[in-house]
Amino acid sequence: MNGSPAAPAADFRYIVRTEKLDMTFGMVRALTQVDFAVGRNEIVGLIGDNGAGKSTLIKVLSGVLRPTSGRIWVRDRLIDPDDYSVRMAHELRIETVHQEKSLGEKQPLWRNMFVGRQITDRFGFIRIKEERAIADRMLRTAIGLRGAGISVDSTVRDLSGGERQGIAIGRAMHFEADLIVLDEPTVALAVSEVRKVLHFVETIKQSGRACIYIEHNLANVYDVADRLVIMDRGRLVGDFARGQMSLNDLTEHMISLHEERAGGTAA
Amino acid sequence: MARPPESAAWYRRIEGLPIIAVLAALIVVFMISAPHVFLNARIYLAFLSDVPPLLVLGAGLTLVVAAGEIDLSFPSVVAFSGYLLAYCVHELGQTALAPVAGWLGLVAALAGGALVGWVNGILVARLGIPSIIATLAMQFFWGGITTVISGGLSYSLTEADQFAVWHVLVGRVGNFPMQAVWAFGFAAFTWLILNRHRFGEHLLFIGDNAAVARVVGVDVEREKVRLFVAMGVAAAFASVLLTLENREFFNTQGGGYLLEVMAAVFIGGTSVFGGQATVVGSVAGSFIIGLVEAGLVATGLQGFWVRAVVGIVFIAALVFHMLMDQPARRAALFRMLRGRAEGREGSPSAHSMGSFSSKGGEK
Numbered sequence: 001m002n003g004s005p006a007a008p009a010a011d012f013r014y015i016v017r018t019e020k021l022d023m024t025f026g027m028v029r030a031l032t033q034v035d036f037a038v039g040r041n042e043i044v045g046l047i048g049d050n051g052a053g054k055s056t057l058i059k060v061l062s063g064v065l066r067p068t069s070g071r072i073w074v075r076d077r078l079i080d081p082d083d084y085s086v087r088m089a090h091e092l093r094i095e096t097v098h099q100e101k102s103l104g105e106k107q108p109l110w111r112n113m114f115v116g117r118q119i120t121d122r123f124g125f126i127r128i129k130e131e132r133a134i135a136d137r138m139l140r141t142a143i144g145l146r147g148a149g150i151s152v153d154s155t156v157r158d159l160s161g162g163e164r165q166g167i168a169i170g171r172a173m174h175f176e177a178d179l180i181v182l183d184e185p186t187v188a189l190a191v192s193e194v195r196k197v198l199h200f201v202e203t204i205k206q207s208g209r210a211c212i213y214i215e216h217n218l219a220n221v222y223d224v225a226d227r228l229v230i231m232d233r234g235r236l237v238g239d240f241a242r243g244q245m246s247l248n249d250l251t252e253h254m255i256s257l258h259e260e261r262a263g264g265t266a267a
Numbered sequence: 268m269a270r271p272p273e274s275a276a277w278y279r280r281i282e283g284l285p286i287i288a289v290l291a292a293l294i295v296v297f298m299i300s301a302p303h304v305f306l307n308a309r310i311y312l313a314f315l316s317d318v319p320p321l322l323v324l325g326a327g328l329t330l331v332v333a334a335g336e337i338d339l340s341f342p343s344v345v346a347f348s349g350y351l352l353a354y355c356v357h358e359l360g361q362t363a364l365a366p367v368a369g370w371l372g373l374v375a376a377l378a379g380g381a382l383v384g385w386v387n388g389i390l391v392a393r394l395g396i397p398s399i400i401a402t403l404a405m406q407f408f409w410g411g412i413t414t415v416i417s418g419g420l421s422y423s424l425t426e427a428d429q430f431a432v433w434h435v436l437v438g439r440v441g442n443f444p445m446q447a448v449w450a451f452g453f454a455a456f457t458w459l460i461l462n463r464h465r466f467g468e469h470l471l472f473i474g475d476n477a478a479v480a481r482v483v484g485v486d487v488e489r490e491k492v493r494l495f496v497a498m499g500v501a502a503a504f505a506s507v508l509l510t511l512e513n514r515e516f517f518n519t520q521g522g523g524y525l526l527e528v529m530a531a532v533f534i535g536g537t538s539v540f541g542g543q544a545t546v547v548g549s550v551a552g553s554f555i556i557g558l559v560e561a562g563l564v565a566t567g568l569q570g571f572w573v574r575a576v577v578g579i580v581f582i583a584a585l586v587f588h589m590l591m592d593q594p595a596r597r598a599a600l601f602r603m604l605r606g607r608a609e610g611r612e613g614s615p616s617a618h619s620m621g622s623f624s625s626k627g628g629e630k
């Protein structure tokens with residue numbers, strides 16, 4: 001599993017695509033008529049204000065949330081929303097690093113690596129030795145871990161925020177999906193570690209795979225993304241190919257959206 | 268970095284060792300205070316025939332608590348499944364089905380437990396009713412149903428030992444009660460499920476944080492339904508062992524287990540917060556409960572004392588586990604005790620005492 005992964009077969013155009021996606025939480029409209037697509041070998045930067053709906057969109061794509069309405073295609077094939085789940089997203093080789101907690105606090109790291117898709121015998125008993133060995137290898141190369149006495153038996157609650165983020169990213173790296181979704185993966189990381197994440201995104205591109213990268217630091221995402229998609233109040237409001245807009249113009253644009261929004265709520 | 272050394276001391280790596288030590292210490296105490304009873308093998312054989320239902324229930328409940336849930340309906344399963352077994356043995360035993368009546372009784376009892384558990388699972392997982400309330404309601408319901416269908420009667424099953432199932436499940440091999448073999452086997456199986464199986468890992472993550480479990484791809488609702496079915500079957504199995512051993516069914520049987528089983532699980536060191544559980548601890552806890560009950564009576568104390576002493580052992584075990592798991596509190600306690608002993612003012616202990624008393628003073 002650790003060699004250079006084969007690029008996904010080229011018999012599809014979009015790794016994921018949505019049409020008229022709506023998501024409401026009670027009175028809150030988190031997504032409104034979202035048409036979003038990610039190409040087979042495309043790095044898409046997803047940006048927007050707090051509460052714009054970015055995390056909600058990728059939770060729908062990764063099977064955590066079921067949309068209120070709308071359609072989803074994976075590899076150009078229509079998904080039955082009743083069937084779709086995190087497990088199925090994993091099987092379809094979609095891997096997500098979520099913004100908030102995705103690790104069991106009281107559980108050892110080796111369990112956290114594989115929970116939900118354990119290596120088992122045919123009776124469902126976990127092959128612990130194998131899992132631990134792989135987890136151990138992952139720890140050695142993981143981002144955000146400075147080798148400070150962390151082992152596969154360490155529990156998550158003993159780790160710092162950056163170390164946890166490193167584990168979550170390492171887990172996503174290990175499973176080598178065709179689409180890797182990163183929801184603000186760098187917030188807890190030191191500058192040198194942020195650079196490693198950006199490098200990881202570049203390797204996704206080079207190996208022919210795709211990535212959705214959510215980030216508030218525009219400078220980070222501007223450099224690695226092929227395309228930037230802007231969300232605002234649950235809608236997609238902008239879509240720029242790389243180089244179409246300078247980083248400065250982009251920053252101005254985001255600020256103007258923010259002010260418009262603040263003005264809108266004041267009025 | 269203040270990380271515990273990874274090569275933790277060997278005694279920390281043996282599951283449930285502290286509580287096993289407590290069990291051993293209690294046995295020694297009783298050997299000294301009631302040697303005529305506790306230096307005789309007979310009392311231990313009595314444990315091995317009486318504790319198994321408690322042990323099976325405790326092992327099952329450990330899984331439930333691991334997932335951050337609780338089941339208060341198992342006493343009614345002990346009654347309901349006991350009735351199903353008794354009915355088969357007693358009524359079908361008179362018919363052409365007599366040769367298989369015992370086995371039919373076993374199957375009916377287990378199926379009844381699975382049904383109760385399945386209903387619990389639907390209420391908790393699919394409808395989202397907190398398990399403490401849903402299973403409390405079901406405890407009333409199935410207890411009531413058992414009284415109704417049994418007509419409030421008891422069955423005497425003196426003829427039970429004419430059935431093969433009796434010999435297999437609660438017979439004696441030499442002096443050794445078979446139910447102990449089954450109960451230990453069941454506990455070992457539960458341990459494997461919790462610590463080595465995918466299902467157990469899912470339960471631990473659900474108990475740790477259900478939202479995290481969902482995000483990593485655990486089907487939380489489905490696993491919870493399975494969990495309650497498993498607990499129902501465990502309670503039914505305990506009921507079968509109990510009913511066959513007693514050779515009697517009465518429609519309120521099982522009622523006494525509710526508090527005892529919960530005590531056994533928490534004395535054993537399973538966390539009430541979920542995500543951490545020890546089957547070995549629950550087994551030791553079950554024997555501690557059985558030991559205190561038998562031991563106090565043998566020591567000559569009146570039976571009235573049993574509950575009070577169980578309460579003391581219970582709270583001592585909880586404090587003990589807290590001190591084992593939280594080095595910071597342990598250190599604070601030791602500082603406080605040392606400060607007291609040396610009678611010094613202004614030492615670090617004064618600080619920690621201050622923080623204790625200020626906590627107590629907050630209102």
Ligand SMILES: Nc1ncnc2c1ncn2[C@@H]1O[C@H](COP(=O)(O)OP(=O)(O)OP(=O)(O)O)[C@@H](O)[C@H]1O
Nearest residue numbers: 025028029030049050051052053054055056057099
């Ligand atoms: N489970 C939920 N229940 C109710 N409302 C929710 C839920 N999840 C998200 N929301 C609401 O949906 C909206 C979009 O939230 P979302 O987390 O997608 O924003 P975001 O773009 O990821 O923001 P941020 O950059 O701060 O992470 C917000 O108004 C939020 O309050």
Ligand SMILES: [Mg+2]
Nearest residue numbers: 054055056099
């Ligand atoms: Mg977000």
